[in-house]
Each structure stands twice: as structure tokens, then as C-alpha cells.
Amino acid sequence: MLKLQIIITSTRPGRVGLPVGQWFAERAQSHGGFKVEVVDLAEINLPFLDEPNHPRLRQYTHQHTKDWSATIDSGDAYVFVMPEYNYGMNAPMKNAIDYLHQEWQHKPVGFVSYGGVSAGTRAVQMAKQVVTTLKMVPLPEAVSIPFVAQFLDDEGRIQPNDVMNTSADALLAELLRYAEALAPLRA
Numbered sequence: 001m002l003k004l005q006i007i008i009t010s011t012r013p014g015r016v017g018l019p020v021g022q023w024f025a026e027r028a029q030s031h032g033g034f035k036v037e038v039v040d041l042a043e044i045n046l047p048f049l050d051e052p053n054h055p056r057l058r059q060y061t062h063q064h065t066k067d068w069s070a071t072i073d074s075g076d077a078y079v080f081v082m083p084e085y086n087y088g089m090n091a092p093m094k095n096a097i098d099y100l101h102q103e104w105q106h107k108p109v110g111f112v113s114y115g116g117v118s119a120g121t122r123a124v125q126m127a128k129q130v131v132t133t134l135k136m137v138p139l140p141e142a143v144s145i146p147f148v149a150q151f152l153d154d155e156g157r158i159q160p161n162d163v164m165n166t167s168a169d170a171l172l173a174e175l176l177r178y179a180e181a182l183a184p185l186r187a
């Protein structure tokens with residue numbers, strides 16, 4: 001089974017990203033097409049990029065980079081669960097992407113974004129420019145959650161609406177098709 005990594009990019013205390021990521025991970029498990037792994041950048045806790053060599057050389061000097069490389073290398077498809085900060089992606093997400101190079105290549109990527117009126121879509125547009133440089137293949141199917149707080153229940157869990165569930169399923173279906181189609185490029 002191909003592995004889908006759901007990368008929760010928000011790291012701040014009280015982040016909405018955690019329940020959004022948990023909801024999407026449950027949806028991905030129900031989809032059944034992938035082995036699902038949640039990768040939480042708050043737990044990974046990478047410092048700002050501190051490697052002396054360009055990542056394409058894979059000459060990593062720090063254990064945290066070697067561990068991050070092994071984690072991302074093992075994925076066949078990614079979903080970034082991402083907030084919008086000041087119309088862009090948040091700094092931990094960009095930092096985590098910048099750490100690596102070949103590990104990301106030739107894999108499809110989807111976006112589950114959230115925020116206010118824009119539902120994080122401005123940050124997603126910014127992210128597409130970055131991920132294509134690393135030969136990830138971003139998909140147009142996406143989950144875009146506007147005014148995300150309205151979907152949190154009293155226990156801080158996401159209660160999705162039909163649009164969220166439908167768009168999640170469409171994204172998962174397309175991610176699987178692309179992950180399979182791109183597999184020969186990763187061989």
C-alpha cells in the first residue's frame with residue numbers, strides 16, 4: 001500500500017491545525033486506499049535550517065535532518081494541513097520543506113487549508129510555487145475551510161460539513177491516482 005503523509009504544519013499552542021489534521025486523517029483512513037501517517041511539525045520540532053550543504057547533496061550533518069529525511073523519504077503522497085498567516089504559508093512549513101530536496105520529488109501533494117474568509121487559499125497558491133520547484137505535483141482538488149472556528153465543537157474537534165467531506169474524498173481519490181502514476185518516476 002502506498003503511504004500518505006498528512007503533515008500538520010501549524011506548531012503554535014492551541015492551533016486549529018491539530019484537530020483539522022485529525023479529522024482529515026480519519027477521513028483518509030476511511031478512504032482505505034493509503035497507509036496513513038500523521039506527521040506533526042510541532043512534534044518534529046525542527047530548528048531553522050541549520051545544514052551547511054544544499055539539500056540536493058543529501059550530505060546532512062545533523063541527526064534531526066537525517067530523521068526528517070527518512071520520514072519524508074518514506075511517503076508516496078503528501079497532504080499539507082496548513083493555515084494562512086499574513087496571506088502566506090507559515091514559517092515552520094516553509095522551513096520543513098526547505099530542509100530536503102530529492103525526498104519530495106515526483107510525489108503528489110494536496111492541501112487542506114483553513115483561515116478566515118479566504119479559507120487559506122492565498123497561502124496554498126504561494127505553496128504551489130514552492131512545491132513545484134521540488135518536483136512535487138500539486139493537485140487542484142483541495143479542502144478549503146473558511147472561518148474554521150465555526151467547525152470546532154465544544155471539545156475542540158472538527159465537525160465537518162458536506163462540502164468538506166466531499167472535497168476530502170475527491171482529493172484522496174486523485175492523490176491515489178497520481179501516487180500510482182508517478183511511482184515509476186520514483187523507482
Ligand SMILES: Cc1cc2nc3c(=O)[nH]c(=O)nc-3n(C[C@H](O)[C@H](O)[C@H](O)COP(=O)(O)O)c2cc1C
Pocket residue numbers: 010011012014015016017018083084085086087088114115116117118119120148
Ligand atoms: C500570525 C497570524 C497571521 C494570520 N494571518 C491570517 C491571514 O492572512 N488570513 C487568514 O485567513 N487568517 C489569518 N490568521 C488567522 C488564522 O487563520 C487562524 O488564527 C487560524 O486558527 C490559524 O491556524 P492555527 O490555529 O492552526 O495556527 C492569522 C493568524 C496568525 C496567528
